[in-house]
Amino acid sequence: MTSNPDDSKLHIDSDWKAQAEAEREKLRKIDAQRATTTQDDSADKLPPADFRSIVGLLATQALGGLGAYGDPDTRRVVVDLPAAQFAIDLLGVLAEKTKGNLSDEENKELTAILAELRSRFVHFAQMMAAQAAQGNPAAVNAALGSSQSAGKAESNKPKIILPS
Numbered sequence: 001m002t003s004n005p006d007d008s009k010l011h012i013d014s015d016w017k018a019q020a021e022a023e024r025e026k027l028r029k030i031d032a033q034r035a036t037t038t039q040d041d042s043a044d045k046l047p048p049a050d051f052r053s054i055v056g057l058l059a060t061q062a063l064g065g066l067g068a069y070g071d072p073d074t075r076r077v078v079v080d081l082p083a084a085q086f087a088i089d090l091l092g093v094l095a096e097k098t099k100g101n102l103s104d105e106e107n108k109e110l111t112a113i114l115a116e117l118r119s120r121f122v123h124f125a126q127m128m129a130a131q132a133a134q135g136n137p138a139a140v141n142a143a144l145g146s147s148q149s150a151g152k153a154e155s156n157k158p159k160i161i162l163p164s
Contacts, residue, residue, distance in 0.1 A: 051098075051106055055091065055113060062087035062117045066124055079124055088117045 047053045063069070065084025067077040095110050102110065 054094065055110055058087050058091045059113050059117060066120050081121070081125060084121055088121060091117065
């Protein structure tokens with residue numbers, strides 16, 4: 001079967017350039033709209049600067065000290081009890097200083113968060129003490145700090161590194 005050379009040619013109408021230019025203009029407008037929307041949304045992505053944000057920030061720091069977030073480089077969980085205790089104590093100070101000035105909802109939320117964080121802190125402190133009492137050398141070293149040669153200031157910081 002022989003094919004006609006005219007059949008393989010593309011037939012393009014005369015206004016294809018105008019249509020292509022119109023499509024490009026539509027895409028430019030969409031891109032410009034997305035760029036301004038993205039810039040406007042970036043300011044909206046930050047939480048409001050309010051009491052709940054302060055509590056959330058301190059609670060996140062406490063949870064980090066209690067091993068809630070792993071180290072992405074080593075893929076280990078690091079428990080830093082002094083850092084967690086400091087954040088929990090700051091929340092306690094905040095609760096004490098704002099007593100009587102909070103709404104019922106804010107007071108209940110702060111009380112619940114403090115109770116949960118304190119419970120977790122006690123759990124980790126007891127777990128570290130139990131491991132040290134069992135003579136687990138890794139737990140004892142972790143409880144004394146990440147290195148024996150770091151000095152007294154570092155040895156007073158109990159840390160435990162758990163494989164994830």
